[in-house]
Amino acid sequence: MKNGAVQIGLVGCGVVGNGVVRILQKNLELLEAKAGTKLHLAWVASRRKKPLPPIGGIRPLFTKNWRDVVADPDVDIIVELIGGEEPAKTVILSALKAGKQVATANKAVLARHWEEIFTTAQATRGLVYFEAAVGGGIPVVQGLNEGLAANRIQRLYGIVNGTTNYILTRMSEEGLRFSAALKAAQVAGFAEADPSFDIDGVDAAHKLAILASLATGGWVKVEDVHREGLTNLDLWDIKFARRRLGLVAKSLALADFNGDEVYARVHTTLIPENHPFATVRNEYNAAVIHGDAVGDVMFYGKGAGAMPSASAVVSDVMYLARQVAGGMAGRLPYVMFDGKRKLKILEPKNKQLRHYLRFSAADRTGILAAVTQLISKHDISISSVHQEDNTLTESDVVKKFVPIVIVTHEAPEGAVQAAIKESRRIRGLSRSPVHLRIESLG
Amino acid sequence: MKNGAVQIGLVGCGVVGNGVVRILQKNLELLEAKAGTKLHLAWVASRRKKPLPPIGGIRPLFTKNWRDVVADPDVDIIVELIGGEEPAKTVILSALKAGKQVATANKAVLARHWEEIFTTAQATRGLVYFEAAVGGGIPVVQGLNEGLAANRIQRLYGIVNGTTNYILTRMSEEGLRFSAALKAAQVAGFAEADPSFDIDGVDAAHKLAILASLATGGWVKVEDVHREGLTNLDLWDIKFARRRLGLVAKSLALADFNGDEVYARVHTTLIPENHPFATVRNEYNAAVIHGDAVGDVMFYGKGAGAMPSASAVVSDVMYLARQVAGGMAGRLPYVMFDGKRKLKILEPKNKQLRHYLRFSAADRTGILAAVTQLISKHDISISSVHQEDNTLTESDVVKKFVPIVIVTHEAPEGAVQAAIKESRRIRGLSRSPVHLRIESLG
Numbered sequence: 001m002k003n004g005a006v007q008i009g010l011v012g013c014g015v016v017g018n019g020v021v022r023i024l025q026k027n028l029e030l031l032e033a034k035a036g037t038k039l040h041l042a043w044v045a046s047r048r049k050k051p052l053p054p055i056g057g058i059r060p061l062f063t064k065n066w067r068d069v070v071a072d073p074d075v076d077i078i079v080e081l082i083g084g085e086e087p088a089k090t091v092i093l094s095a096l097k098a099g100k101q102v103a104t105a106n107k108a109v110l111a112r113h114w115e116e117i118f119t120t121a122q123a124t125r126g127l128v129y130f131e132a133a134v135g136g137g138i139p140v141v142q143g144l145n146e147g148l149a150a151n152r153i154q155r156l157y158g159i160v161n162g163t164t165n166y167i168l169t170r171m172s173e174e175g176l177r178f179s180a181a182l183k184a185a186q187v188a189g190f191a192e193a194d195p196s197f198d199i200d201g202v203d204a205a206h207k208l209a210i211l212a213s214l215a216t217g218g219w220v221k222v223e224d225v226h227r228e229g230l231t232n233l234d235l236w237d238i239k240f241a242r243r244r245l246g247l248v249a250k251s252l253a254l255a256d257f258n259g260d261e262v263y264a265r266v267h268t269t270l271i272p273e274n275h276p277f278a279t280v281r282n283e284y285n286a287a288v289i290h291g292d293a294v295g296d297v298m299f300y301g302k303g304a305g306a307m308p309s310a311s312a313v314v315s316d317v318m319y320l321a322r323q324v325a326g327g328m329a330g331r332l333p334y335v336m337f338d339g340k341r342k343l344k345i346l347e348p349k350n351k352q353l354r355h356y357l358r359f360s361a362a363d364r365t366g367i368l369a370a371v372t373q374l375i376s377k378h379d380i381s382i383s384s385v386h387q388e389d390n391t392l393t394e395s396d397v398v399k400k401f402v403p404i405v406i407v408t409h410e411a412p413e414g415a416v417q418a419a420i421k422e423s424r425r426i427r428g429l430s431r432s433p434v435h436l437r438i439e440s441l442g
Numbered sequence: 443m444k445n446g447a448v449q450i451g452l453v454g455c456g457v458v459g460n461g462v463v464r465i466l467q468k469n470l471e472l473l474e475a476k477a478g479t480k481l482h483l484a485w486v487a488s489r490r491k492k493p494l495p496p497i498g499g500i501r502p503l504f505t506k507n508w509r510d511v512v513a514d515p516d517v518d519i520i521v522e523l524i525g526g527e528e529p530a531k532t533v534i535l536s537a538l539k540a541g542k543q544v545a546t547a548n549k550a551v552l553a554r555h556w557e558e559i560f561t562t563a564q565a566t567r568g569l570v571y572f573e574a575a576v577g578g579g580i581p582v583v584q585g586l587n588e589g590l591a592a593n594r595i596q597r598l599y600g601i602v603n604g605t606t607n608y609i610l611t612r613m614s615e616e617g618l619r620f621s622a623a624l625k626a627a628q629v630a631g632f633a634e635a636d637p638s639f640d641i642d643g644v645d646a647a648h649k650l651a652i653l654a655s656l657a658t659g660g661w662v663k664v665e666d667v668h669r670e671g672l673t674n675l676d677l678w679d680i681k682f683a684r685r686r687l688g689l690v691a692k693s694l695a696l697a698d699f700n701g702d703e704v705y706a707r708v709h710t711t712l713i714p715e716n717h718p719f720a721t722v723r724n725e726y727n728a729a730v731i732h733g734d735a736v737g738d739v740m741f742y743g744k745g746a747g748a749m750p751s752a753s754a755v756v757s758d759v760m761y762l763a764r765q766v767a768g769g770m771a772g773r774l775p776y777v778m779f780d781g782k783r784k785l786k787i788l789e790p791k792n793k794q795l796r797h798y799l800r801f802s803a804a805d806r807t808g809i810l811a812a813v814t815q816l817i818s819k820h821d822i823s824i825s826s827v828h829q830e831d832n833t834l835t836e837s838d839v840v841k842k843f844v845p846i847v848i849v850t851h852e853a854p855e856g857a858v859q860a861a862i863k864e865s866r867r868i869r870g871l872s873r874s875p876v877h878l879r880i881e882s883l884g
Contacts, residue, residue, distance in 0.1 A: 023592055023735050033659065034591050034778050131589065137736035139589025147573065147581025149476050150465055150756030217475065276721055276742065293465050293753035294579035294743060300718065301739035311735035314592030326774045332764050336476050 002074040005038035006321040009069035009100075010060070011091050012082035013046035016105055016132065019310025020079065020317075021052070028056050035318045037325035043069040070094045076324045077317055080104040089113055096126040101329050103316040105132035105309055111206035114219045118337035125330035127323070129316035134207045135160060135285045137308030138301040139315070144289050145214050145335065151291025153215040157254035157441070158287030159280050160207040162304035163191045163198035164230050164251040168268075169281045172238050172249065178230075190283050190304065200229035201251070201266040208253035211287070212264050215255070218341035220262055225253075226348045228267035236392045237358055237434050240405065241270050244386060245356075247438065248278040254439070263346040270356055270438045276300075277441070288441070349414035354383070354438035357408070357416070359423065360392065360401035360430035368404055370426045378419040381409040401430050407438070444516040447480035448763040451511035451542075452502070453533050454524035455488035458547055458574065461752025462521065462759075463494070470498050477760045479767035485511040512536045518766045519759055522546040531555055538568040543771050545758040547574035547751055553648035556661045560779035567772035569765070571758035576649045577602060577727045579750030580743040581757070586731050587656050587777070593733025595657040599696035599883070600729030601722050602649040604746035605633045605640035606672050606693040610710075611723045614680050614691065620672075632725050632746065642671035643693070643708040650695035653729070654706050657697070660783035662704055667695075668790045670709035678834045679800055679876050682847065683712050686828060687798075689880065690720040696881070705788040712798055712880045718742075719883070730883070791856035796825070796880035799850070799858070801865065802834065802843035802872035810846055812868045820861040823851040843872050849880070 001007065010017055024031070024041055032039055041055050045066040052060055061068075066087065069075060078095035080102060082088040089109045095102050097120070104110070110117065110133055121128050131141045135158070144156070159165050163185055170181040182199070185191035197203050205225040212220035230251055241247040247270035255264040271277055276298060280286045285303025290296050302308040323329040357375075361367040368387060375382055386405040408416070420432055443449065452459055466473070466483055474481055483497050487508040494502055503510075508529065511517060520537035522544060524530040531551045537544050539562070546552070552559065552575055563570050573583045577600070586598070601607050605627055612623040624641070627633035639645050647667040654662035672693055683689040689712035697706040713719055718740060722728045727745025732738050744750040765771040799817075803809040810829060817824055828847040850858070862874055 019735070027592065027594055027734070030594055031592065033780070036774065036778070137590075137733075138739055139585045142589045143581045143585065143741075146761065147584045147757055148579075148753065149760045150469065150473065150753045152469055152472055274721065276718060279716065279718055279721070291579075291753060292469070293461070293749045293756070295750060297580055297741070297743035299585075299739070299741060302737050307735045308737060311590065311592045311733060314735070315589055318591045319588065322774050326770075328768075328770050328773055331770055332478070332768045336478070338475070 001076060001324065005040035006077065006324045007040050007042040007075045008077045008079060008317060009043040009045070009072065009075040010041060010079045010081065011045045011066045011069055012080060013044050013050055014081065015306045016309045016313060017046070017081045019306035020081070020313050023310050023314045024055050025053060031314065031318060035321045037321050039321055042075055043072065045069050066091050070098055070100070075100060077101045077103060077320050079313060079317060080106060081313070085109055085112065092117060092128065093120055096120050096124045099124060099126070101126055101320045101324060102128045103313055103320060104128065104130050105313055107133040107203070107206040107210060111209040111222050114213050114337070115339060118335050119339060122333055122337070127320060127330055127334050129320060129334060131316050132309045132312035134210055135287055135299065136301065136303040136305065137311040138285060138287070138299045138303065139312070140287045140299040141214065143297070143299055144211060148289055148291050148294055148297060151293045153257055153289060153291055155256050155290040156211055156215060156288065157252055158285065159250055159277060160253050160285055160287065160303065161198050161204040161251060162283035162285060163195060164204070165280065165284065166190045166282045167230065168238070168249055168251060171235055172242065175235065175239070177235050178233055199231060201227045204251065204253045204266040208255055208264055208266060212255040212262060214335065215257060216262060216341065216343055217336050217338045218343045219337070220255070220264055220343060224262065224264055224345040226265040230268060233268060234434055236403065237436065241356065242273065245270070245407065246273050247271060248273050249436065250277055252439065260342065261344045261346055263351060265348065268436050270436050271441055275441050349412065351413045352410040353413060354410055355408045355416050356436040356438055357406045357420070358434040359404040359406070361404055362401060362428045362430060367426065367428050371404055371406065371423065374419055374423055374426065375406060375408070378415045380411040380415050380419060383407045383409045443518060443766065447482035448519065448766045449482050449484040449517045450519045450521060450759060451485040451487070451514065451517040452483060452521045452523065453487045453508045453511055454522060455486050455492055456523065457748045458751045458755065459488070459523045461748035462523070462755050463497070465752050465756045466497050467495060473756065473760060477763045477767070479763055481763055484517055485514065487511050508533050512540055512542070517542060519543045519545060519762050521755060521759060522548060523755070524548070527551055527554065534559060534570065535562055538562050538566045538570070541566060541568070543568055543762045543766060544570045545755055545762060546570065546572050547755055549575040549645070549648040549652060553651040553664050556655050556779070557781060560777050561781060564775055564779070569762060569772055569776050571762060571776060573758050574751045574754035576652055577729055577741065578743065578745040578747065579753040580727060580729070580741045580745065581754070582729045582741040583656065585739070585741055586653060590731055590733050590736055590739060593735045595699055595731060595733055597698050597732040598653055598657060598730065599694055600727065601692055601719060602695050602727055602729065602745065603640050603646040603693060604725035604727060605637060607722065607726065608632045608724045609672065610691055610693060613677055614684065617677065617681070619677050620675055641673060643669045646693065646695045646708040650697055650706055650708060654697040654704060656777065657699060658704060658783065658785055659778050659780045660785045661779070662697070662706055662785060666704065666706055666787040668707040672710060675710060676876055678845065679878065683798065684715065687712070687849065688715050689713060690715050691878065692719055694881065702784065703786045703788055705793060707790065710878050712878050713883055717883050791854065793855045794852040795855060796852055797850045797858050798878040798880055799848045799862070800876040801846040803846055804843060804870045804872060809868065809870050813846055813848065813865065816861055816865055816868065817848060817850070820857045822853040822857055822861060825849045825851045
């Protein structure tokens with residue numbers, strides 16, 4: 001506090017940081033009324049010099065070195081928006097150790113260093129708020145952490161990556177191939193030049209690890225999330241699933257909780273077309289939290305973009321500012337992390353799920369029988385078999401294939417993987433089948 | 443605080459109160475871990491003697507007189523679940539004046555006495571939490587009040603009454619008439635024996651007044667909400683709107699904000715069938731908050747029932763308990779009510795909306811021309827006219843009628859009301875038309 005105002009230091013001023021500055025410029029009076037205190041953007045640290053307008057009549061100091069901001073004893077709240085692991089992690093830990101409060105949008109640092117960050121926060125009696133780290137502007141972190149606090153969380157799932165959802169939407173609705181849809185996402189600004197972080201499910205795994213850690217009070221690590229990327233997804237399967245099975249392909253992050261047991265995974269999942277998630281399009285995100293008392297609660301909104309994410313960051317800054325101004329910051333922790341809480345991470349192997357398998361036969365004679373025999377041999381109960389007359393061309397070969405789709409009843413993942421592996425020995429199949437999970441989300 | 447535990451007094455132990463007791467019994471250890479303090483249900487006040495099991499090894503005291511609970515100096519938190527205006531209002535105010543914190547699910551008391559309650563809370567430095575008052579278990583109150591705090595709220599709307607949504611769902615999906623759907627709602631436990639409070643939109647108006655007051659920082663009174671009930675809703679229009687216009691009928695509570703101007707209303711509204719609200723069925727609730735930074739954020743879940751509402755109440759109790767245990771309760775107000783904030787409540791008259799009008803002609807000859815002339819005379823631009831060959835029987839008459847549906851472009855409510863009034867003079871029309879508003883909710 002200085003001159004009766006809570007002093008804010010912004011570290012990192014890219015897309016979201018600019019959004020934060022814009023909200024402060026536009027709504028400062030309203031924000032101060034709601035927060036019950038004056039707010040003063042004291043510092044902006046950024047690699048590149050920014051032309052910064054005065055906010056509330058005061059122009060923030062500028063530096064290229066974030067240490068200047070953390071070293072200023074007047075600064076109460078550090079807003080970390082650098083992204084990536086370093087120096088972001090050091091910024092957060094240094095800020096806490098300097099007795100400051102932190103707001104961050106950094107899912108990678110949180111997911112990978114949950115224990116260190118929240119142990120440090122407990123030790124320094126500091127607060128780390130991170131609403132923007134999951135679901136952009138949607139207040140799902142607070143909803144899970146506080147609004148549904150009375151509940152034992154039994155399951156949570158979400159569409160938490162805008163890039164993959166954008167790609168799947170364009171494929172599903174417009175029949176774009178994966179590569180064209182990815183290019184469209186890049187043109188629309190929803191995918192990075194190197195999109196692997198999103199496409200491979202790493203970003204979604206970070207977000208799921210954060211939500212699952214909040215839900216359990218322990219630490220679900222990124223490595224604990226069974227993760228499969230979006231690559232090699234075929235347009236044919238998306239179309240077939242929608243038209244013939246009434247199922248929509250979504251990249252889903254899902255965690256089940258049962259006592260100390262956690263089963264967390266990110267992969268392409270077929271969900272019923274009448275589920276609300278089927279209408280979550282493009283860059284929108286959604287999350288469902290299932291609590292033992294409340295049942296399903298869904299949150300939905302823009303999961304990406306400067307202003308939605310900045311909305312979450314500034315809301316965090318406002319709670320922090322209220323607590324700083326009231327002299328109460330850090331008296332109560334925000335995250336109930338219990339370092340002694342041991343979680344048992346389940347292997348996918350034994351998990352019972354429904355599966356979609358699409359085999360590609362060079363020639364159908366005898367192959368259908370061979371495939372169904374193989375499935376049965378692994379004790380997997382078949383729900384339906386679809387032989388399609390239409391042919392398809394695998395992306396990497398010229399030859400035409402006949403698709404054979406097998407939809408299973410609930411079967412252990414391990415048995416299905418074994419069957420897939422063994423299917424490579426069947427002559428006349430092009431390669432491993434396309435393998436998607438099916439969730440009724442009932 | 444007594445014996446290191448936060449002391450809770452439950453006043454009113456009906457459906458939701460029983461849910462609260464059940465959650466405390468089931469999850470006490472988890473709740474205490476999350477709240478960071480022991481919780482002790484010290485009292486239950488109820489008109490009828492309840493057999494109460496011990497919770498955490500301690501059996502709560504029982505009384506038929508709520509004053510016993512408020513008079514106990516050890517009680518920290520009063521949970522008011524009586525419902526209705528009195529004595530609930532007196533319970534809340536007495537609890538605040540006795541220096542206690544309050545959690546309540548009582549939308550009627552809050553909506554009707556917002557100013558008195560939050561002025562008293564500010565004076566006594568008490569907190570009143572009320573997540574269960576709107577949207578049952580959905581944390582929309584907190585989301586609006588805190589999670590989206592950085593935003594200037596420009597619009598909010600919701601399906602906030604489970605009874606009317608249940609009735610409309612059964613009518614729309616199963617072709618039940620209004621009276622049959624209402625009976626079904628009563629059998630399913632989603633409508634009271636006297637359903638007028640829900641059917642007439644009073645319950646929804648209470649909830650909208652609460653959300654609008656939170657959004658503005660002022661007080662939007664129940665009387666400020668333009669309200670129309672669900673009565674006289676015809677199955678024919680629901681079917682026609684869905685099949686021919688791609689619109690779904692929902693009882694919508696909606697408020698628009700522009701500076702100090704507020705326009706709030708509750709009535710049956712036709713919305714696009716691809717809007718997420720179209721999939722909000724039966725007793726489910728949903729709300730969309732539109733903030734200037736975040737855009738649309740939607741919350742969805744069970745809006746009624748013992749356990750969802752109790753989830754919200756117990757979550758409120760947990761925040762309160764954390765603050766009590768930390769010695770910080772009331773240091774910061776929960777609701778930013780500003781008694782000096784003057785709002786300008788807009789009259790519906792000048793509001794531009796799209797309208798659906800269904801006239802019933804005893805005989806079509808000349809009537810279509812008369813109706814369209816009348817509409818044009820009032821400067822209302824017509825989007826489409828539908829003459830249907832099928833006939834319909836008005837509920838109160840035996841004669842058959844030919845429906846004439848007029849869908850307008852945006853037109854002032856006042857002009858449409860004037861046209862409706864004048865239409866009574868056209869001979870051969872059965873009565874006033876069915877009048878519904880259309881919202882694209884884009």
